[in-house]
Amino acid sequence: MCLSENKILTQCFDREELSDKKRPDTAATQFKASLAKLMEILMSKDPSYVRCIKPNDSKQAGRFDEVLIRHQVKYLGLMENLRVRRAGFAYRRRYEVFLQRYKSLCPDTWPNWQGKLADGVATLVKHLGYKPEEYKLGRSA
Numbered sequence: 001m002c003l004s005e006n007k008i009l010t011q012c013f014d015r016e017e018l019s020d021k022k023r024p025d026t027a028a029t030q031f032k033a034s035l036a037k038l039m040e041i042l043m044s045k046d047p048s049y050v051r052c053i054k055p056n057d058s059k060q061a062g063r064f065d066e067v068l069i070r071h072q073v074k075y076l077g078l079m080e081n082l083r084v085r086r087a088g089f090a091y092r093r094r095y096e097v098f099l100q101r102y103k104s105l106c107p108d109t110w111p112n113w114q115g116k117l118a119d120g121v122a123t124l125v126k127h128l129g130y131k132p133e134e135y136k137l138g139r140s141a
Contacts, residue, residue, distance in 0.1 A: 051076055092138070095121050 004010055025033075053072045056065040073079060093101075095117035103109040103120070106127040113120035118137060125135060 051078060099124065 053069055056063045056068065099109065099113055099117055099120045102124055103111070103113060106124045108127065109120050109124050122137060
């Protein structure tokens with residue numbers, strides 16, 4: 001049919017499609033490839049979340065419905081999130097990124113820190129008045 005002189009038939013039955021021996025992707029294969037691509041995109045991002053809590057259902061300023069707020073805090077998982085953060089898993093950044101962002105808060109690290117990055121972060125944190133039990137410095141460079 002691809003050799004027909006009828007233009008409609010030759011357009012419907014392309015010679016390259018007929019000579020291709022590869023089977024088309026199944027729905028499962030397409031789904032798996034799509035999921036892998038999505039995971040790759042998600043893993044390349046650095047997410048941050050903003051949680052909003054409605055203080056009341058009547059949209060009145062200065063009015064707080066304690067039952068409604070507790071319900072939202074419970075189902076958003078905020079208490080568990082707070083426990084994890086208090087356990088020391090709150091903020092993990094490489095020394096270089098941390099120092100670059102917060103170096104302006106300490107005269108010893110501003111404008112440029114000369115020395116080991118870990119020492120610069122330790123100097124910065126000490127200057128800000130954090131107690132040693134409130135933070136931990138990792139071993140990464």
